[in-house]
Every structure is written in C-alpha cells, then in structure tokens.
Amino acid sequence: xxxxxxxxxxxxxxxxxxxxxxxxxxxxxxxxxxxxxxxxxxxxxxxxxxxxxxxxxxxxxxxxxxxxxxxxxxxxxxxxxxxxxxxxxxxxxxxxxxxxxxxxxxxxxxxxxxxxxxxxxxxxxxxxxxxxxxxxxxxxxxxxxxxxxxxxxxxxxxxxxxxxxxxxxxxxxxxxxxxxxxxxxxxxxxxxxxxxxxxxxxxxxxxxxxxxxxxxxxxxxxxxxxxxxxxxxxxxxxxxxxxxxxxxxxxxxxxxxxxxxxxxxxxxxxxxxxxxxxxxxxxxxxxxxxxxxxxxxxxxxxxxxxxxxxxxxxxxxxxxxxxxxxxxxxxxxxxxxxxxxxxxxxxxxxxxxxxxxxxxxxxxxxxxxxxxxxxxxxxxxxxxxxxxxxxxxxxxxxxxxxxxxxxxxxxxxxxxxxxxxxxxxxxxxxxxxxxxxxxxxxxxxx
Amino acid sequence: xxxxxxxxxxxxxxxxxxxxxxxxxxxxxxxxxxxxxxxxxxxxxxxxxxxxxxxxxxxxxxxxxxxxxxxxxxxxxxxxxxxxxxxxxxxxxxxxxxxxxxxxxxxxxxxxxxxxxxxxxxxxxxxxxxxxxxxxxxxxxxxxxxxxxxxxxxxxxxxxxxxxxxxxxxxxxxxxxxxxxxxxxxxxxxxxxxxxxxxxxxxxxxxxxxxxxxxxxxxxxxxxxxxxxxxxxxxxxxxxxxxxxxxxxxxxxxxxxxxxxxxxxxxxxxxxxxxxxxxxxxxxxxxxxxxxxxxxxxxxxxxxxxxxxxxxxxxxxxxxxxxxxxxxxxxxxxxxxxxxxxxxxxxxxxxxxxxxxxxxxxxxxxxxxxxxxxxxxxxxxxxxxxxxxxxxxxxxxxxxxxxxxxxxxxxxxxxxxxxxxxxxxxxxxxxxxxxxxxxxxxxxxx
Numbered sequence: 019x020x021x022x023x024x025x026x027x028x029x030x031x032x033x034x035x036x037x038x039x040x041x042x043x044x045x046x047x048x049x050x051x052x053x054x055x056x057x058x059x060x061x062x063x064x065x066x067x068x069x070x071x072x073x074x075x076x077x078x079x080x081x082x083x084x085x086x087x088x089x090x091x092x093x094x095x096x097x098x099x100x101x102x103x104x105x106x107x108x109x110x111x112x113x114x115x116x117x118x119x120x121x122x123x124x125x126x127x128x129x130x131x132x133x134x135x136x137x138x139x140x141x142x143x144x145x146x147x148x149x150x151x152x153x154x155x156x157x158x159x160x161x162x163x164x165x166x167x168x169x170x171x172x173x174x175x176x177x178x179x180x181x182x183x184x185x186x187x188x189x190x191x192x193x194x195x196x197x198x199x200x201x202x203x204x205x206x207x208x209x210x211x212x213x214x215x216x217x218x219x220x221x222x223x224x225x226x227x228x229x230x231x232x233x234x235x236x237x238x239x240x241x242x243x244x245x246x247x248x249x250x251x252x253x254x255x256x257x258x259x260x261x262x263x264x265x266x267x268x269x270x271x272x273x274x275x276x277x278x279x280x281x282x283x284x285x286x287x288x289x290x291x292x293x294x295x296x297x298x299x300x301x302x303x304x305x306x307x308x309x310x311x312x313x314x315x316x317x318x319x320x321x322x323x324x325x326x327x328x329x330x331x332x333x334x335x336x337x338x339x340x341x342x343x344x345x346x347x348x349x350x351x352x353x354x355x356x357x358x359x360x361x362x363x364x365x366x367x368x369x370x371x372x373x374x375x376x377x378x379x380x381x382x383x384x385x386x387x388x389x390x391x392x393x394x395x396x397x398x399x400x401x402x403x404x405x406x407x408x409x410x411x412x413x414x415x416x417x418x419x420x421x422x423x424x425x426x427x428x429x430x431x432x433x434x435x436x437x438x439x440x441x442x443x444x445x446x447x448x449x450x451x452x453x454x455x456x457x458x459x460x461x462x463x464x
Numbered sequence: 465x466x467x468x469x470x471x472x473x474x475x476x477x478x479x480x481x482x483x484x485x486x487x488x489x490x491x492x493x494x495x496x497x498x499x500x501x502x503x504x505x506x507x508x509x510x511x512x513x514x515x516x517x518x519x520x521x522x523x524x525x526x527x528x529x530x531x532x533x534x535x536x537x538x539x540x541x542x543x544x545x546x547x548x549x550x551x552x553x554x555x556x557x558x559x560x561x562x563x564x565x566x567x568x569x570x571x572x573x574x575x576x577x578x579x580x581x582x583x584x585x586x587x588x589x590x591x592x593x594x595x596x597x598x599x600x601x602x603x604x605x606x607x608x609x610x611x612x613x614x615x616x617x618x619x620x621x622x623x624x625x626x627x628x629x630x631x632x633x634x635x636x637x638x639x640x641x642x643x644x645x646x647x648x649x650x651x652x653x654x655x656x657x658x659x660x661x662x663x664x665x666x667x668x669x670x671x672x673x674x675x676x677x678x679x680x681x682x683x684x685x686x687x688x689x690x691x692x693x694x695x696x697x698x699x700x701x702x703x704x705x706x707x708x709x710x711x712x713x714x715x716x717x718x719x720x721x722x723x724x725x726x727x728x729x730x731x732x733x734x735x736x737x738x739x740x741x742x743x744x745x746x747x748x749x750x751x752x753x754x755x756x757x758x759x760x761x762x763x764x765x766x767x768x769x770x771x772x773x774x775x776x777x778x779x780x781x782x783x784x785x786x787x788x789x790x791x792x793x794x795x796x797x798x799x800x801x802x803x804x805x806x807x808x809x810x811x812x813x814x815x816x817x818x819x820x821x822x823x824x825x826x827x828x829x830x831x832x833x834x835x836x837x838x839x840x841x842x843x844x845x846x847x848x849x850x851x852x853x854x855x856x857x858x859x860x861x862x863x864x865x866x867x868x869x870x871x872x873x874x875x876x877x878x879x880x881x882x883x884x885x886x887x888x889x890x891x892x893x894x895x896x897x898x899x900x901x902x903x904x905x906x907x908x909x910x
Contacts, residue, residue: 092618115560
C-alpha cells in the first residue's frame with residue numbers, strides 16, 4: 019500500500035479522553051474513531067489488524083476441528099425466556115421491540131440460540147462430538163464504557179459451544195479448547211495465562227480465564243512465577259487424544275494462578291515466597307463447562323447407544339477478538355507508539371523514502387515495493403512529500419516491526435537501512451539483501 | 465472435510481414455509497436456519513459460501529483501490545438528525561433507547577457515519593480521491609420478511625462511499641464502481657445487468673441497479689436482448705483512467721434496460737421488436753452519485769488548490785452480500801438441488817465412497833482426499849455408512865460442481881468416476897487423473 023493512497027489519519031495531539039495507552043495509541047495511529055460511547059468505527063489500519071486476529075482465531079479453531087458458522091446479532095426475547103435468562107440477565111442486555119411489538123435483544127452471548135439449533139437437528143449419539151463456533155459482534159450495554167475497545171459496548175467475540183455425550187467427553191472438549199487457545203494467543207505474540215475463574219451469569223463449575231499481564235489490566239491476579247516460564251510453542255498435540263489434552267491442561271493449570279474473584283490466600287501461601295507474584299491482568303478469553311443445564315431447558319437430547327434419551331453436556335468458550343487489539347498494545351508498546359508482534363502486524367514492513375522526488379530514491383523504493391510484494395509480503399510505502407521526521411514518527415506510532423529507510427546518500431553506497439521497531443537497531447544492507455532479510459523473518463527463519 | 469465430522473443437517477422433507485426455490489434449498493441443504501422472522505443463523509455450509517462471496521467482494525473492491533474498514537452496527541440517533549433522515553426514514557429503521565435513554569438505531573446504511581468520519585479527518589484536496597467501504601450486517605425491519613435471505617431483516621451488505629473534489633471525479637468513481645461490480649458478479653457466475661433505477665430514500669440523480677434475471681425476481685425488468693450478450697471477462701481496465709471507465713459504462717448502459725420503476729414505454733418501443741424483452745430480476749447491487757447533500761449537512765469540506773473550502777462530492781455503492789446466495793441459487797439450480805458456480809462453491813468437489821468399510825474403497829478415498837488437499841483444494845468426503853442413493857442425494861442437493869465416485873467394482877478396473885453436477889455427465893478415470901482433472905478445472909485450464 020502506498021500511503022498517498024491510504025486513509026491513515028495519524029493524530030498529532032494526544033486524545034484527552036483516553037485513560038490507557040492502548041486506547042490513546044489506537045486513536046493516535048488512526049485505527050479507530052469513536053462513533054458513540056463504547057462504540058467504534060474501525061478505520062482501515064485498525065480493521066486490518068482486527069481481520070488478522072480474526073483469521074488467526076479461525077485458523078486455530080478449525081485446526082482442532084471446530085466448525086465455523088454465524089448466528090445473527092438480533093435474537094428473540096422468547097428464546098431467553100425458555101432458559102430463564104431473560105429476567106436474570108442484567109441491564110447490560112440491550113432489549114427492544116421490533117415494529118410488531120415483539121421482544122427482541124442484541125445478543126450478548128449465544129448459548130440459547132446454539133442449543134436450539136442443535137436441539138432441532140441432532141438426534142443421535144453418532145452425530146457427536148460437535149463443537150460449533152462463530153465470530154460475531156455482540157452488544158453489552160455497559161454503564162460506563164471506557165478504555166476504548168477494551169471495554170466497549172459493541173465488540174467482536176469468538177464464542178464456541180461444545181456438545182458431548184458425557185461429562186468426560188465435554189471435559190475433553192474443555193481441555194481441547196485450552197490447547198487451541200494457548201496456541202492462538204502465542205501466535206499473536208501474547209502470553210495468556212489460564213487462571214481459575216468465577217463463572218458469573220453463564221453458570222458452571224469448571225471455568226478458566228486467560229489473562230495477559232499488563233499494568234493497566236482490570237483484574238488483580240495472583241500466580242506462581244513458574245507459570246510465566248511455560249510456552250506452548252509448536253507442539254503437535256493430537257486433539258482427539260483425551261490424555262494428551264489433559265496433560266497440557268495439567269501442565270498449564272497445576273500451578274497457582276487466580277484472579278481476585280477466586281483468590282485463596284491460604285493456598286497462595288503454599289507457593290514458595292520467592293515465586294509468589296501479584297500483578298494486573300487483562301482477560302482475553304474464557305472457557306466453561308456447564309453440563310446439561312441449557313440442553314435440558316431447550317431440549318437438546320439425543321439417543322445414546324442403548325436408545326436412551328439423554329441431554330447433552332455443553333460448554334461455552336470465548337475469545338475477545340476486538341479486545342485483543344487493546345491487550346496486544348498494552349503488552350507491546352513504547353513511548354513512541356505501538357510495536358506489533360509479527361503475527362498480527364497490519365503491514366509486514368514500512369518503506370520510508372527520505373527524499374521523495376529524488377530519482378534514485380523513488381526508483382529504489384519502487385523496486386523494494388515490487389520485490390516485497392512479489393514475495394507475498396505487504397509493505398506500507400510512505401511516498402508522501404513529508405519531512406523524514408514526520409515519516410519516522412508515523413512509522414513508530416503505527417508500529418510496523420520493520421522499516422526500510424531509503425535515501426540518496428545510502429544509495430550512493432549501494433545500501434538502504436533496515437531498522438527493528440522493537441530494538442531500534444539498524445543495519446545497512448544492499449536493497450536485495452534487505453528484501454531477503456524481511457522475507458526470511460516472516461518465514462520464521464530469522 | 466469428512467462428512468462424519470461436519471455439521472450438515474440435510475432435510476428430507478420440503479420446508480413448507482419456503483415460497484421460492486433458493487429459500488427451500490438453503491433450508492434443505494442445511495445452509496441456514498431461521499432464528500426469528502427474517503433473521504437467520506448461517507450453518508457451516510451456508511457460512512462457507514457467505515464467506516467466499518464476501519472474499520470475492522473484498523478482493524474486487526481492493527483491486528480498484530477502495531479501502532476496507534468497518535463501521536459498527538449500532539448508530540446514534542443524533543447523527544441521523546443532522547442529516548434529517550431520523551424522521552424521514554420509515555419504520556424499517558429499527559430504533560431503540562440504550563440504558564441511559566439515548567436514542568440509538570441499528571444502521572440500515574451508513575452515509576451519515578462515513579461522512580462524519582471523513583469530515584473529522586480530511587481537510588485538503590491532497591487527501592482525495594478517497595473511497596472507503598465496509599461489509600457489515602444491516603437491519604431493516606421489513607413488515608413481511610420473506611424469501612429467506614432474499615428479503616431478510618438482518619442482512620450482510622457491502623456499502624462503499626466515494627469522496628471526491630468535483631462532480632467529474634465523483635462520476636469517475638461511479639463508473640469505477642460499475643467496472644468493479646461487473647467483474648465481481650461474473651466471478652460468482654452471475655450475469656448482473658446494470659439498469660437505470662430509482663434513487664429512493666438515498667436521493668440523487670445518477671443511479672443504476674444491478675439485476676440478475678430469474679423467474680422469481682421481485683422486479684419486473686425491460687431490456688434490449690443485446691445486453692445479455694455482453695460480458696466483462698478478464699479485461700484489464702486502468703481504473704485511474706477516466707475515459708477507460710467511461711467506455712465500460714457506455715458499453716454496458718447504452719442499451720435499454722430498466723426496472724418497472726423507471727420503465728419508459730415510448731423509449732422501449734424504439735428498440736427493434738425482436739430484441740424487446742420483459743422478464744423478472746433480482747436486485748443484487750446499486751450505485752449512486754448524489755453530490756454534496758450529505759457533505760454539506762455533516763461538514764465534509766476541504767480546501768481546494770486555491771484555498772477555497774468546498775463540500776465533497778459523494779456517492780454510495782452497495783452489494784447485497786447475503787442476498788447474493790439466494791440470487792445465485794435462483795439462477796443456478798435444478799430439481800435435485802443447488803448447482804454452485806465454481807467461484808463460490810463451498811467445497812471444490814465431493815468424494816462419494818460407495819462401500820464404506822471396504823478396504824480398497826476406503827483406501828482410494830483417503831488417497832484422493834490427501835491428493836486433492838495437498839493441491840490446495842477442499843474436498844468434502846462422504847465417509848458415512850449410508851446407502852449410495854442417500855449419498856448421491858446429499859451431493860446433488862448441496863450442489864458441489866464435481867463429484868468423484870469410488871466403488872470396489874470400478875477400482876478393480878483401476879478407475880473412479882468423475883461427474884459434473886451441471887451436466888450430469890460422467891467419465892471413468894484412474895484416480896490420479898481424476899485429481900489432475902479437478903485441479904485443472906479450478907486453475908481455469910479446463
């Protein structure tokens with residue numbers, strides 16, 4: 019993309035309404051614009067990152083066999099009366115009437131709707147196990163929306179639902195979700211720690227939240243420092259193997275790690291003092307197993323092998339897709355702006371032309387642009403007639419991991435400069451080698 | 465995908481509520497399920513096609529330089545008061561109050577919101593031309609939603625907005641949209657004819673609708689039969705070239721083609737009688753140029769080269785993404801089910817194992833599955849323990865363009881059968897050649 023043809027309204031002033039750094043930088047970098055309280059438009063740069071995150075979530079869900087679908091945003095109130103949640107769900111649920119006076123609502127979650135779908139079509143144990151998910155906009159009418167996309171009212175979420183024949187099978191689905199979530203977050207450059215959590219209005223005994231440590235996190239968390247040494251990495255876990263998934267669950271949840279809601283001081287004190295940590299965390303996902311409550315109320319029953327009708331064991335599992343942008347920025351930035359992890363960066367590298375209009379510089383930038391594009395990479399070429407300082411400021415703020423700087427002086431020596439956004443280190447290389455280096459980095463070979 | 469692990473609830477009975485074939489087949493093929501009147505859940509097969517169509521729209525928009533972004537579904541009523549449409553828009557607009565009593569609405573379109581965004585950030589002629597678009601769910605509270613996704617209440621739409629310095633530049637953007645739309649629809653296997661249309665509540669003098677001819681279309685259309693001989697094909701139009709785009713516009717709109725709303729009997733009678741046609745059509749898109757109305761009301765003004773402040777010339781351009789599934793099925797089906805055009809098919813081919821459990825048949829199917837997958841193709845393998853008739857019935861209903869049938873008898877002769885869904889013609893080929901044939905078809909070489 020050439021910046022002269024892009025829509026990237028980088029702000030010079032610091033937005034006053036932003037209390038935390040991710041909110042401030044998303045506004046300054048021209049990623050989002052507030053439409054109403056807690057409701058945002060995603061400008062091209064923000065949308066590009068949102069879509070990358072969404073795609074990682076899709077890929078990792080499908081890798082473990084979960085099936086993508088899409089439920090609507092608007093639901094019937096009647097459905098929620100069947101589950102009993104129409105009254106119990108608080109004023110965060112946006113309720114209204116359609117033109118015929120029917121009670122409707124903007125879905126904050128989809129347990130009722132997905133259970134009704136499975137109840138309608140699944141009749142036999144042979145059609146199980148089944149995990150369906152969707153990535154859809156939700157609405158929660160927060161009293162005081164704040165922190166930008168971190169606590170917005172309209173937000174994008176992946177919510178998935180498993181349907182199983184037994185508690186044992188449903189707990190395997192629970193473990194399988196943990197396995198896929200660990201990989202999902204790591205691909206985004208995040209360490210998200212599973213912590214025992216409170217089940218809230220969804221209900222159920224088994225639930226873990228995934229928290230990213232960050233000073234601005236809304237939850238206080240307590241954990242054994244050994245947990246931060248764990249990485250999932252590139253393991254090839256057989257997700258149909260109950261014990262393989264259980265082993266991952268055990269490895270990642272056997273050490274103490276809880277949010278303030280479930281914190282137990284006595285248990286925490288059993289952790290050696292040198293390893294006890296308290297910090298703040300941002301919730302980026304949650305998994306639940308809640309048994310047969312919804313399937314009984316909404317009639318999701320199947321015949322088992324003996325012909326008996328039994329209600330399905332269910333769980334629901336969420337990833338806060340739009341909120342992840344905020345969490346990633348909270349975890350990865352400096353005082354100049356965002357530093358995108360390579361897995362989610364909107365463009366693979368920036369190209370800064372120090373002297374727009376100079377024949378050699380323009381030509382070298384065009385060649386770099388073509389060469390990178392031909393390799394399937396997406397560069398953002400700052401081809402504006404602007405001072406070098408303004409161009410560097412934009413690149414630093416929007417946080418592309420790599421920048422290639424092109425100027426007449428370097429070109430006379432046959433080199434351009436490749437700079438890491440994270441370390442600030444630069445290296446002079448011939449243009450072809452600069453391209454080869456960027457390509458290798460994204461192939462994971464550097 | 466293996467059917468034993470998929471969620472494909474193909475219905476045996478004909479759904480009584482469906483009045484048109486696309487609605488009936490989408491229900492029968494397990495693509496959608498009604499959630500409330502005019503509101504649908506997209507089951508995995510339906511979602512897969514929806515996503516393919518969405519991706520084609522994204523690719524073709526970006527090919528001509530339009531920038532993707534995403535505006536929220538919920539809008540503030542205040543914004544619509546500024547444009548004057550809060551009162552004038554009918555009861556199809558879903559209005560409600562949030563918990564603080566603020567007037568909100570579920571966006572049926574986004575002229576106000578996008579104009580406010582551009583007004584906030586764009587100040588100079590140097591930042592133009594600019595065309596922003598998004599693909600987002602809309603809500604129109606139809607009195608009598610019907611015809612499935614063809615006239616639903618919650619529907620997915622691409623809506624794009626151009627901002628230009630002059631009427632001439634904005635009419636070029638109008639023409640550029642026509643160019644990109646022609647290519648978009650053809651990639652989906654559709655012939656969509658641009659017809660002079662009525663501008664309705666959006667306003668403006670210049671507008672064309674794109675209509676797909678189908679017996680079940682909601683509009684009566686009148687056209688010169690020569691128009692159906694036109695194809696856009698694989699032309700490489702320079703979309704920055706005003707006259708190149710104007711030439712395409714002239715070619716595709718100079719012959720008589722109007723909907724009943726704008727039909728002019730006198731003009732129509734000037735078409736030679738043998739070429740006069742009347743038929744029914746499904747609207748799948750519309751383009752508008754409407755000048756400076758919104759930019760004046762919402763303050764989208766820039767400084768031109770002389771320092772003068774001038775309001776921007778705008779247009780808006782829509783493609784009915786979810787409705788396109790219905791339109792494609794209306795245009796491409798037979799009495800056994802859907803026939804997907806190759807550009808939008810959910811799976812590239814089906815594999816039917818005539819004797820599940822037979823060692824040779826199972827092995828051959830697995831090899832075909834691996835070979836196709838290794839080539840980047842997505843087969844759907846019917847590995848269920850079902851009769852051949854049921855498997856054929858499912859494949860015919862869901863409409864994959866190609867089927868490979870594998871049975872012990874054929875395998876003894878070293879062959880499998882490759883069948884075209886559209887023609888019904890079959891060919892016996894060794895498995896490797898069957899794979900090569902399917903691959904060549906999707907490379908566009910057969």
